[in-house]
Amino acid sequence: MTPPPSHLDLGVGLIVTGGVDLLWHEVEDLVDVLEVEPQTLWDGNDGRGRRIARDALRWLRSTQRPLLSHGVGYPVGGTCPPDPDGVAAAALSAREVEASHWSEHLSFNRVGAPGSERYAGYLLPPVPTPESAAAAVGHVGRYQDRWDAPFLVETPTSYVRATPGDLTDGEYVATVARGADCGILLDLHNIWANELNGRQRVEDFLASIPLDRVREVHVAGGDSLGDVYLDSHVGPVAPEVLEIARGVLPRLPNVRAVLFEAVPHSIATLGAAGLRGVLADIHEVVDGARAGGVTVPSATAATGPGSPPPQGPTGDGGATARREAALLDYTTRAAERLDTPDPGADALRHLTDQARLSLLVGTHRAELATLVTRLGPDGARAALGRFLARAPATAWSGEQGPAFEAWYADLLAAEPALTEPAPAARS
Structure with a gap:
């Protein structure tokens, strides 16, 4: 049997976004792993050329770094299934980059019956009910059927008010991850933004999810729109998010990588010096977690379905x-x-x-x-x-x-x- 990957073995990395290639030679010594968002690199502008552009693929391979694949177009968190052709294309892209694991958002961007779907134009937060969790389990299965590399769901961000009677954010993620027997991409900035916007506290969220399923962590910065704090990926990593990472990484026995997310104009604003500073900060946190070892008892690192998910009423009539x-x-x-x-x-x-x-x-x-x-x-x-x-x-x-x-x-x-x-x- 192949032994499981070691704690944080893939190290510190970057999401591949506009500008990263231009700064690559000035930051590459601080980058252990890269994460690809395939849909942003596909040929064409009409959704038909669902294949990573050959020039982009050559550049990715030239970095000689392990690659991960993170979908941004066909999320799994709604009651409407993701486009099957998009799922197939995402699987092809993940295989092309030989991704160590692949992932998608636990959000939604389509509604409606087959043949009459309406598109959102943006990733919207899931409605965290038992019904949508059950649907998400099935949608994750569509990805898993396409490729057998480990598949992760990203912890979602939500700006809307919590609704009494819904699952908490943590219960929702735990229900999907256990029901689909999949991994978790723990986005620390997402769950911190949720807390700032009046949803579940970060520590309560972490206490609700199976931490042994976390294989990847995202960190980022953000800004505000009026009274709403946005997961906008602007600027360096928020200091509060680095502190959350410092505390939680030793509790994640199967985590492999910590990735910095930033939008292209933020990469340009940071420049090479600013980006190096961000990566150095993340390395300091990761090195500390490696040195301290894992603090969770090994018995919690099981890879099976685990304890039953939270139960609630079913058949909500739509x-x-x-x-x-x-x-x-x-x-x-x-x-x-x-x-x-x-x-x-x-x-x-x-x-x-x-x-x-x-x-x-x-x-x-x-x-x-x-x-x-x-x-x-x-x-x-x-x-x-x-x-x-x-x-x-x-x-x-x-x-x-x-x-x-x-x-x-x-x-x-x-x-x-x-x-x-x-x-x-x-x-």
Whole structure:
């Protein structure tokens, strides 16, 4: 029998995002492992070229680092199953990079019956009921059927208020991990953000999940949108998150890697010196955990299903799916309001707007510039809000673009002043 991997054997790593390749030679001595988000590297902009671009794959292999695969497009946390073609493509990408393990978000981004699904445009937090947990177990199984490398579910972040009667965040993750007999990607910034936004305390969450199932840890920074703290992956690792990592890593007998997450503009802002500082901080925490050894009794490191998951009422008559649909409709502007106002849902609506509009920046820059120039920032924002309410959300710029072009043509017909030459500037 192959012995289990040793504690933190893969070490400290980075998520491969824009800018990492440009700084690679200045930080590579501090990077032990890389994590790939395959969907961000796929060819094409319409969802059909579901294959890692060959240039990107060559660069990944040239680093000579162990690779992990982390999906960002076909989550497992909703009642609507992930797109089977997307799951198959994610499995192919994970095999191509020879991932030591692979993972997906315990979130959702689709609702509806087969053939009439609606897309969210953003990863939305799961509705943590026994019904959605049971559905997630089945969705994880779809991944596991495609490839037998260890599969992990990422602990989700949620900005919305907790609902009385739901599972706690920890119970939800534990139910899915045990029911699917899968691993856990413990995102410490996610669960800290949840606590800051009024959900379960970090220590209560950690006490609820099977720590022996954690194979990977994520750390990151964030910022705020009004009163909501965001898991935005901006800036260095929050000091509080490093302290949580310092305390929990010795309690994770099967954890293999700690990965730093940052969005591309944050990588650019940090630069090589800032990124080296972040990685050095993580190494200090990881080295301390290695030196101290594992503090959990070895008997807790079982790899089987473990104790029964929390039980609750079943057969909710579609109430969970209706709650998912209400949140999706609000965040995509298909609905103007929720039954119960929630600042967290407002934040998700703003983030969904930004994600959807970002699909147009690379392909319709001139049109967007015209809107801002002629209508002003507030007028352009209002006009684009009308576009978002009219067009279905999509993951791909190749699908969002034609919808925008049709809307923009109607706008020009209704407001011909937009096409008139700009007035000459006064000297």
